[in-house]
Amino acid sequence: MSSSSTADHASYSTTAFTVSGRTYQPPAAPVVVICIDGCGSEYLDVSMARGRMPRLTEMVAQGYLGLVRAAVPTFTNVNNAAIATGVPPNQTGISGNFFLNPETGEEVMMNSKEFLRTDTIFAAAATAGRKVGIVTAKEKLRDLLAAGLDLATPDGGIAFSSEKADKAQFATHGIDDVEALVGEPTPEIYSADASLFALRAGVALLEQGLADFLYLSLTDYMQHKFAPEAAESLDFYAAMDREIGRFLDLGACVAATADHGMNAKCNAAGEVNVLYLETELCEQFGPGHRVICPITDPYVVHHGALGSLVMVHLAEGSDREKIARWILSQTGITEVYDREIAAEKCELPADRIGDLVVLSGRDFVIGRTCEDHDLSQLTGGLRSHGGRYEEMVPLVLSESLNKEYAALAAGDPRNFDIFQFTCNGAHK
Ligand SMILES: [Zn+2]
Numbered sequence: 001m002s003s004s005s006t007a008d009h010a011s012y013s014t015t016a017f018t019v020s021g022r023t024y025q026p027p028a029a030p031v032v033v034i035c036i037d038g039c040g041s042e043y044l045d046v047s048m049a050r051g052r053m054p055r056l057t058e059m060v061a062q063g064y065l066g067l068v069r070a071a072v073p074t075f076t077n078v079n080n081a082a083i084a085t086g087v088p089p090n091q092t093g094i095s096g097n098f099f100l101n102p103e104t105g106e107e108v109m110m111n112s113k114e115f116l117r118t119d120t121i122f123a124a125a126a127t128a129g130r131k132v133g134i135v136t137a138k139e140k141l142r143d144l145l146a147a148g149l150d151l152a153t154p155d156g157g158i159a160f161s162s163e164k165a166d167k168a169q170f171a172t173h174g175i176d177d178v179e180a181l182v183g184e185p186t187p188e189i190y191s192a193d194a195s196l197f198a199l200r201a202g203v204a205l206l207e208q209g210l211a212d213f214l215y216l217s218l219t220d221y222m223q224h225k226f227a228p229e230a231a232e233s234l235d236f237y238a239a240m241d242r243e244i245g246r247f248l249d250l251g252a253c254v255a256a257t258a259d260h261g262m263n264a265k266c267n268a269a270g271e272v273n274v275l276y277l278e279t280e281l282c283e284q285f286g287p288g289h290r291v292i293c294p295i296t297d298p299y300v301v302h303h304g305a306l307g308s309l310v311m312v313h314l315a316e317g318s319d320r321e322k323i324a325r326w327i328l329s330q331t332g333i334t335e336v337y338d339r340e341i342a343a344e345k346c347e348l349p350a351d352r353i354g355d356l357v358v359l360s361g362r363d364f365v366i367g368r369t370c371e372d373h374d375l376s377q378l379t380g381g382l383r384s385h386g387g388r389y390e391e392m393v394p395l396v397l398s399e400s401l402n403k404e405y406a407a408l409a410a411g412d413p414r415n416f417d418i419f420q421f422t423c424n425g426a427h428k
Pocket residue numbers: 038076220224302303385
């Protein structure tokens with residue numbers, strides 16, 4: 001077949017590059033890093049145990065499979081920004097999908113590169129001579145991840161989303177006519193295809209020699225909707241496995257992790273376990289408290305903006321400690337930190353979080369007020385993320401680890417170390 005010929009004839013820059021004090025030594029092979037959005041390890045475990053991911057099973061038998069810790073809040077923008085830069089949120093500045101901007105007092109999406117405070121691995125890799133290709137399922141991530149890339153110049157990199165594949169143009173995305181490249185129309189965002197399109201686009205970019213340093217970031221629509229053992233999940237992971245196999249057949253060094261896990265947030269009767277914290281605070285302590293749900297994004301069908309971590313901005317002159325103690329005593333709440341402790345222990349940017357950071361239990365979410373959350377869109381219960389229980393995620397690598405990285409993996413490896421593991425960690 002023709003599939004491996006392009007990769008065989010290509011040469012790959014092995015020039016090392018440094019980003020935020022960390023040095024990356026790319027291999028003389030294509031690099032493909034996949035962020036499987038919302039992929040708690042049970043999704044891979046169940047799919048592999050049932051024989052639905054034969055290529056991944058074979059890959060980890062020869063390579064590496066372990067657990068790594070994501071950044072809290074366990075949301076997409078937070079962790080994609082960390083993965084793209086190799087550093088935690090206190091350096092990236094990205095503390096949620098959504099935040100209260102202290103400079104304007106406005107509640108806004110945090111999906112513009114203006115909010116990113118560090119350089120990306122992608123921009124440095126492009127400067128070092130790699131052909132960078134970024135494909136995101138969700139358009140909301142594209143701008144953030146493409147920060148620093150000069151997409152309008154040849155070899156300046158390529159970045160587009162499945163969601164707006166038909167809108168990609170060379171001047172703004174580094175590529176034209178993505179639908180022809182992939183051989184498929186732009187997928188519906190609320191679908192398995194939104195993720196599979198991103199993987200297939202990555203295969204096409206690699207096969208056609210258009211990219212050799214790829215980051216493919218999927219969407220968690222399927223994980224929000226289906227538990228690991230559901231037939232729909234198993235089919236989805238089997239379809240992903242086929243694309244992973246194609247990357248392996250092209251000789252790529254393949255790695256995958258997740259931005260966060262996913263858990264059911266319901267009681268045994270299937271009702272959502274939720275605390276509407278702004279309502280409760282205002283009843284208990286008077287008006288003026290604001291609760292920000294940093295999971296908020298344009299994809300409301302996924303989660304109704306309910307997750308397991310919120311930021312609380314207290315009314316002027318409040319007794320912070322007293323309110324923190326009261327919140328901690330509420331059913332479903334597991335952790336409450338003040339701004340300083342949260343910045344320190346959760347590695348968060350102190351100026352972009354609340355006076356209090358509040359986390360809930362595995363099967364519990366925190367909302368603002370009843371009116372702020374449209375649960376009618378959620379069919380079949382709520383599966384969501386954001387908190388502590390979505391923190392541990394898998395990391396898989398097609399190569400076995402060298403001594404140094406095996407030791408690191410035994411400590412406290414992070415999902416945002418994945419490019420380090422991929423570039424520097426392979427056993428040679
Ligand atoms: Zn999600």
